[in-house]
Amino acid sequence: MTGRATGAPVPALARAWRPGGALAFLAVLAVFPQVITNATVTTIAVDTLIFAASAAAWNIFSGFSGYISLGHAVFFGAGAYTVGIAARAWHTAGDGVFALLLLAAAVAAGLAVPLGLIALRVRRHTFVVITIAFFFIAQLTATNLSVTGGSSGILAPSPNWDPTTFNDPFYYVALALLGVTAAGSWLIRGSRFGLQLRAIRDDEERAAGLGVRAMPVKLTAFVISAIITGMAGGLWFYFIGQAVPQFAFDPLFDLSVVVMAFFGGLGTISGPILGALVIEPAQQWLTLQYSSEYLSEILLGALFLVVILGLPRGVIPTAAEQIAKIRARRRPGGAPDGPTPPTPAPADPAVRETGPAVREAGPAVREAGS
């Protein structure tokens, strides 16, 4: 889809291969809990899928628009508490609790609109810090209100499912959420809306000058991102069984989704998902391996540093660049239509398919599929 922008006709086979690869990957994920039934593994798997959806959701806003949010835990926690309070008030149990995720989505959206209207007026550092401020306001509010149970939090109804396949319903709901999020990112990225977002990322003034109505575009992305994060939070709450302020609104959540997206590649579709699939199990494994939670914290910080310093552009863009290089070498004579390494081709940075990320969307999906 995007290769054409640089003048390279994408072979029909490759075009069919990309969604094919993604579907194949989805199929692998779908049969995973049927093959591996170890409860420890499936617990980590559910957690990983929830984080993958959250990272992909974060990426829809921050990755595409360049506004780095360190406050998405607001929506995660709001989703968790919404499901908790609603389930308690209406005595919901079993599968019915999953229906409350829609309510979590609505509450997250309702929060995102005013927060976005305030925060999206400023950029870069100021934006980051305002999102952090929102995060602390949310955490403090949850601690101080009586409806959220104060610092002792709120308990989820315990589902009476068959213990041997206990994790399965959570797993498939999380997988569905991830699937919808990935499809959503893919659709957004290819759309006019996605192009407007990336134009804002590259140069907001110029984008505005070219007729992009920046605020509605940014706000829409923010709300979409919040809705998914809220649903992920609600699901996480039901799975974990409890929400307390410091874990429902967890600064580590904010950090983790950002590092996952950076690890895989900011603004790519499969990057954040890949990042979550690598980092979340690693994190869980470290915590299990070293019963001292503090050592795992040190190792986690070190891992983040290695990612940031060693792979500043993320795995997917780096890999895609390497593949492009190898291909270019294979075709002697330079191949004028070959996928040359990223160069800002058209003159106008606001309307060109922005940066390397776009061109790498193709290989990105393929990577994830293999």
Add this chain to the structure above:
Amino acid sequence: MGRQVYEAIVDGILGGGIYALMAVGLTLIFGVLDIINIAQGILVVLGAYLSYALSVHLHIDLFVGLLITVPAMFVIGVAIQWLFIRPLRGRERTSMSLLAAYAMALIIEGILYRVFGPTYVVLKASYVTSSVHLFGFYLSYIYLYGFALAVACVAALYLLLYRTRFGRSVRATMQNQTAARLVGIDVNRVAAVTFGIGVAVTAVGGMMFGATSGGFNPNSGYDLISRLLAIIILGGLGSIGGALAAAVFMTTAEALVDIWSPDWAVVVFYVALVLVLTLRPSGLFGRGPARAQ
């Protein structure tokens, strides 16, 4: 009632001096390096623990201990800048440096947990517990000493920035890095030393925080950094005077609300921030939109 209000205002101003010192370090780092050092909160806690270790194990007075902890924190700051901030380049430098600092904070927090454990500790000294009757108020000596020290440090920083050659190169770098480089300023050195100074003040801030906060543990860094961020944004990023004013304003507002509702006092910090930014996106003393971005 009226008396409580006066007391809250005095508490706010004295406490604000300490926050101002920590926030000045942060805003200085931002001004020169164009990054937000999110590890500042945990570095304050680290400074507090250094003072704690010196006073408990070596029985060194808290204020005398600063002679050791300030240079130590300076070295740590320069090392962090050199190893983890300097190598970052490119378009995503802003967010990458934020993440690098965050990762650093995690590592330091983990180390502090392993060494000192999660138990809350407090810095003890005779002047922490005893108080003086002054203008009709009972004030703990530590607040007075701390406030005086904070004022002295801020004044020293001010002199350094506005009366020395090094200060001029720092201000030049804050204004325009490329131009500063062109007139022969070693921008890398300025960046490293500034980061060192910005972190060195956390030794003083940490000692004061440890003595006045009524107990701290490695987790205290989160609360601190969020307050410091609120202060420097409210004051306008990169503005030293703004950081001072915002620190005093924030702590006073918090102390005032504390009279009615201690639970919500902390929220005032952030609500004030959101309100001010809604009206004036570049903060109280920000240098207009170009800088505020």
